[in-house]
Amino acid sequence: MKFEYHVEGGDFLNAGNASGNIKKVLKKLNVDPGVLKRVVVALYEAEVNIVAHAYRGNITADISPQKIEIVLDDEGPGIPDIGLAMQQGYSTASTKVREMGFGAGMGLPNIKANTDDMKIESVVGKGTKLTLSFNLA
Amino acid sequence: MKISEIVNLLNAKIVCGEEFADREIERAFASDLMSDVLTTPFDNGILITGLANPQSIRTADMMDVSVILLARRKKATEEMISLAKENDAVIIECPLSVFHISGILFEHGLKPVY
Numbered sequence: 001m002k003f004e005y006h007v008e009g010g011d012f013l014n015a016g017n018a019s020g021n022i023k024k025v026l027k028k029l030n031v032d033p034g035v036l037k038r039v040v041v042a043l044y045e046a047e048v049n050i051v052a053h054a055y056r057g058n059i060t061a062d063i064s065p066q067k068i069e070i071v072l073d074d075e076g077p078g079i080p081d082i083g084l085a086m087q088q089g090y091s092t093a094s095t096k097v098r099e100m101g102f103g104a105g106m107g108l109p110n111i112k113a114n115t116d117d118m119k120i121e122s123v124v125g126k127g128t129k130l131t132l133s134f135n136l137a
Numbered sequence: 138m139k140i141s142e143i144v145n146l147l148n149a150k151i152v153c154g155e156e157f158a159d160r161e162i163e164r165a166f167a168s169d170l171m172s173d174v175l176t177t178p179f180d181n182g183i184l185i186t187g188l189a190n191p192q193s194i195r196t197a198d199m200m201d202v203s204v205i206l207l208a209r210r211k212k213a214t215e216e217m218i219s220l221a222k223e224n225d226a227v228i229i230e231c232p233l234s235v236f237h238i239s240g241i242l243f244e245h246g247l248k249p250v251y
Contacts, residue, residue: 013216016195020224023199037201041175044199048192101171101188101196110176 005059007050009076012100015051018059019044022070029063031136039068039134042114045107046072046130052097053077054127067116068134078124086112138162138247140204140227143183146241147231149206153218154227162204165242166250167235171196179250185238187211194220194228203227208235 003025005018023040031039043059050057054076062069079085086108093103112118117133141158144151151158167185168174174184174196183204184197189211197205198220205221206229207213213221213228221228231238243249 013191015192016199020195020198037178040199044195045172045175100190100192101169101174101186102192104170104172106172106176110172113176 001063003061003063007047007054007057007059007074009051009053009055009057009074011051012096015048015100016044019047022061025061026063026068031068035068035134035136038114039070039132042111042118042132042134043070043072045111045114046070046132048100048102049107049130050074050076052093052100052102057127064136066135066137068136070132072130072132073127074129075127078126078128079120079122080124082120082122138242138245140229142245143204143206143242143247144229146245147206147229147233147238149229149231149233152213152228152230153221154203154225157203157225157227160203160227162247164248164250165239166202167208167239169235174200174202177250182250183242183247185235185242187235189213189217191216191220193217194224194226197226198224204229206231206238208233208238 054074057074060071089105091105097103115132119131122128164182185206187209204227
């Protein structure tokens with residue numbers, strides 16, 4: 001089962017729409033509540049990251065009985081130093097992002113903590129691709 | 138503690154989800170930083186915040202928290218109310234500070250998350 005969503009950079013009003021929709025789908029599929037919570041927290045953090053840092057992006061969620069794989073592929077500035085971005089407290093967020101209650105340098109570490117596997121690929125000046133995996137079986 | 142009791146204790150006002158006023162709440166967490174809320178599981182709790190934008194409602198939904206208490210005279214926007222309605226969430230507005238609200242609710246038995 002595959003679901004696709006488009007996310008616009010800077011659109012804070014709709015930030016979280018995709019995560020909210022995927023949450024509803026997973027609830028209907030009776031996904032274990034513990035896994036569901038991890039999926040929505042990681043996905044929401046990652047969706048907010050696209051809104052906060054990228055120009056636009058696409059989210060694809062692939063749900064099978066064995067696992068949930070979510071790919072967030074954005075067009076944006078990219079991450080020059082992924083190791084640094086993964087450090088808790090490191091942030092390049094704008095004032096606008098901080099006013100929205102984010103940008104404290106906690107997103108990527110929290111995404112990693114909630115996934116069974118997280119992969120980041122980033123090209124400076126082009127964009128970032130985040131692959132999040134959650135085991136169901 | 139029922140939501141209606143919280144509203145009475147704080148002399149606050151429910152601006153969305155009046156029909157859920159009988160819901161029982163066990164725990165509270167106070168933060169303006171949604172990143173902190175997203176690292177703090179507290180099902181069946183209440184989020185006390187001064188952040189009056191759709192992200193506080195959205196973040197609460199992701200954490201299965203269905204009551205958002207806006208402190209410091211903050212007002213819920215139309216977007217917040219519409220999102221809360223979609224999620225069967227309750228929004229409460231209160232003129233008191235986060236410190237004051239937390240003190241009153243703690244004194245009356247609402248538990249902290251940690």
